[in-house]
Amino acid sequence: xxxxxIVDWDVCQDHGQCVFASPExxxxxxxxxxxxxxxxxxxxxxxxxxxxxxxxxxQAITIEG
Amino acid sequence: MTAQRALIVGAGLxxxxxxxxxxxxxxxxxxxxxxxxxxxxxxRPPLSKEALAGELAHDKLAFRVRSNAADVxxxxxxxxxxxxxxxxxxNLDDGERIGYDVLVAATGVSARRLPVPGPPPxxxxxxxxxRTLDDxxxxxAALRPGxxxxxxxxxxxxxxxxxxxxxxxxxxxxVAIDAYPMIRPLGVDLAAELQRRHEAEGVVFHLGVxxxxxxxxxxxxxxxxxxxxxxxxxxxxxxxGSRCNVEWLEGNxxxxxxxxxxxxxxxxxxxxxxxxxxxxxxDVVRFPNLRFDDRAWRVEHxxxxxxxxxxxxxxxxxxxxxxxxxxxxASEWTLLPAFWxxxxxxxxxxxxxxxxxxxxxxxxxxxxxxxxxxxxxxRGDDLIGVVGVGMLRVVNGYRDKVGxxxxxx
Numbered sequence: 497x498x499x500x501x502i503v504d505w506d507v508c509q510d511h512g513q514c515v516f517a518s519p520e521x522x523x524x525x526x527x528x529x530x531x532x533x534x535x536x537x538x539x540x541x542x543x544x545x546x547x548x549x550x551x552x553x554x555q556a557i558t559i560e561g
Numbered sequence: 562m563t564a565q566r567a568l569i570v571g572a573g574l575x576x577x578x579x580x581x582x583x584x585x586x587x588x589x590x591x592x593x594x595x596x597x598x599x600x601x602x603x604x605r606p607p608l609s610k611e612a613l614a615g616e617l618a619h620d621k622l623a624f625r626v627r628s629n630a631a632d633v634x635x636x637x638x639x640x641x642x643x644x645x646x647x648x649x650x651x652n653l654d655d656g657e658r659i660g661y662d663v664l665v666a667a668t669g670v671s672a673r674r675l676p677v678p679g680p681p682p683x684x685x686x687x688x689x690x691x692r693t694l695d696d697x698x699x700x701x702a703a704l705r706p707g708x709x710x711x712x713x714x715x716x717x718x719x720x721x722x723x724x725x726x727x728x729x730x731x732x733x734x735x736v737a738i739d740a741y742p743m744i745r746p747l748g749v750d751l752a753a754e755l756q757r758r759h760e761a762e763g764v765v766f767h768l769g770v771x772x773x774x775x776x777x778x779x780x781x782x783x784x785x786x787x788x789x790x791x792x793x794x795x796x797x798x799x800x801x802g803s804r805c806n807v808e809w810l811e812g813n814x815x816x817x818x819x820x821x822x823x824x825x826x827x828x829x830x831x832x833x834x835x836x837x838x839x840x841x842x843x844d845v846v847r848f849p850n851l852r853f854d855d856r857a858w859r860v861e862h863x864x865x866x867x868x869x870x871x872x873x874x875x876x877x878x879x880x881x882x883x884x885x886x887x888x889x890x891a892s893e894w895t896l897l898p899a900f901w902x903x904x905x906x907x908x909x910x911x912x913x914x915x916x917x918x919x920x921x922x923x924x925x926x927x928x929x930x931x932x933x934x935x936x937x938x939x940r941g942d943d944l945i946g947v948v949g950v951g952m953l954r955v956v957n958g959y960r961d962k963v964g965x966x967x968x969x970x
Contacts, residue, residue: 511901511910512957524954546627550578550867553901555604555625 500536500560501545507556514548514557521545565590565881568659570641570651570809571667572596574604575843575866577624579665582874584629588881590662592633595653597640600694602626606863608697609721610903614728617698641668646813646836663877666810666821666829666841667870670803670861672696675713679775682799687781689798691718703796706730711784711794713772715742717902719800720755723764724904734792735759736767736784746916747948748923748938754930754950755904762905767792803861805845820847820859826890827873835890838880840873842866852895852964853914853945860914862898869896897963908949910956913938913963915946927955935959 501521512524520541523531537545549557567583569576572594580592603622607613612622626633640654650660672690680686684699691697700722704710708731712719715737726733739745741752742759756766767786775797776783784792807817814831816822821829821841827848828835841848843866847859872894879886902909915923915938922939926947930936933951937944943965949956 510953512953513899515957516960524957526954528953549625550627551864553604553606553863555623558625 498536498561499539499542499545501532501534502558502560503530503532504556504558507554508552509554509556511553513551513553517548517551518544522548565662566660567592567663567665567877567881568651568661569594569665569667570596570644571665571669571806571843571845572598572600572635572637573602573667573669573843573866574624575669575845575870576665576667577602577626577630578867578870579667579840579842579874579877580633581627581630582871583878584627584874585871586875586878588874588878590881592630593636593659593661594633595636595639595641595651595659597638598693598695599638601635601637603694605692606901608694609691609718610725613691613697613701613704613722613725617694617701619694622694641809643811644809644813646810646839649838651809663838663840663881665873665877666807666839666845667843667866668806668809669844670805672799673801673804675772675799675801677772677774680777680779680781686779687777687794687796688775689796691722691798691800692803700796700798704729704731707732708795709793710734710796710798711736711792712798712800713737713784714798714800714802715739715766715768716745716800716802717743717900719798720759720904721902722798722800723759724762727762727764728905731796733763734765734767734794736770736772736786736792738769738771740769742766742768746911748915748918748920748936750923750925750930751936751948751950755907758905758907803844805859807845820845822857823848825849825851825894826876827869828876828890838877840877842869842873850895850898851893852897853917854965858914860898862900862911864899865896895964897960899960908951908953910949910953911946912948912956912960913944913946915948917945926959928952 514522602624641651644651672692689700710731712735744752771787773785805820827840847857879889918938926935926937928934938946947959
């Protein structure tokens with residue numbers, strides 16, 4: 497099963513901490529809002545995506561697969 | 562051979578992250594986590610911020626648990642009262658003794674109470690603290706519109722609750738011995754600006770004064786300050802810092818003067834010698850962070866439980882397997898403390914150790930204080946902390962420049 501990144505946009509407060517853990521997958525845009533660059537990242541990015549979910553101050557990120 | 566057991570004392574974020582990291586490190590034995598709260602690990606910062614203003618539900622605050630930690634055994638509502646690090650066992654408040662192969666101290670801190678006369682220090686007596694979800698639920702019930710709230714302490718938690726209480730329609734007075742709110746971590750200029758923002762929202766400060774007594778019988782009805790001022794109060798919040806939950810480790814020869822003094826592998830020190838198979842993590846560990854200096858600091862910032870839990874899990878899993886233990890314990894390991902604070906429409910984001918700055922080493926790097934800005938905190942030529950007031954993308958850009966030996970022109 498492939499990896500899937502799900503952000504609860506009602507919970508996300510654009511802290512941007514996920515970007516430090518997984519810059520390939522998350523981006524803090526010029527508009528100050530968070531964006532997911534890859535919704536189904538490659539397995540090789542699993543560790544960094546798990547780290548990103550850990551460091552979200554409001555725990556808005558879940559991972560499936 | 563019986564399965565090895567990792568015993569984690571403390572079921573908060575540090576305990577959770579250590580359990581996950583033990584599995585990531587390859588440990589396949591039993592992981593048992595014992596905690597004195599009735600809740601699975603949950604996120605505490607929202608308790609003084611958006612959750613206090615809105616919905617205080619455990620399922621909204623609970624931490625995601627990595628799939629590799631699904632088989633961790635949790636025992637909630639149980640307190641460890643004593644420990645024997647030589648005999649590798651602890652005793653619970655229900656009389657049970659539990660042995661272990663490795664031990665993790667993740668017991669965190671408790672809210673400090675003010676030792677002055679008055680009604681009992683309980684939520685029912687109107688004297689609140691805010692550390693646990695249950696504390697927050699009790700406080701929330703008391704923050705009715707028009708309630709007269711006296712916040713004792715003007716640190717981040719006190720100021721966040723003051724802001725939340727104003728949002729909920731309470732009358733708010735904030736009392737502190739300091740000259741400005743949040744001055745110790747932030748310095749005079751930013752602290753004065755944040756005081757101005759609180760006052761514009763209706764908070765009344767009483768600074769440079771202490772508390773002589775609480776007034777009332779079974780319930781607090783007022784607070785008498787050291788300058789004789791009397792403040793009527795329906796609700797008192799004691800936000801006066803913390804004390805470490807280390808009593809259960811006494812008698813083992815550890816340095817427990819401010820948390821658990823440990824080395825960079827997070828192993829507690831006894832007479833300067835690290836104890837193998839034991840680690841301290843989170844708010845309770847005092848350790849040298851060579852990104853700043855070789856002094857041991859205890860840091861109650863949000864990322865410390867996660868970063869220290871990962872380190873402890875890596876060290877302990879190597880210890881349990883016997884593979885690569887000496888190398889990993891001796892490996893260089895540092896972290897960057899980080900936290901945020903929301904007060905009204907202002908978000909503060911801090912990286913590093915701003916409280917260690919020289920008195921004349923604090924200056925605005927970007928923007929302006931009365932709007933959005935990034936403030937730099939220097940010790941000598943080193944940028945050792947940055948705090949953003951808004952300007953998140955800008956302050957995040959300074960993150961990697963913070964620490965000893967990094968010069969920002």
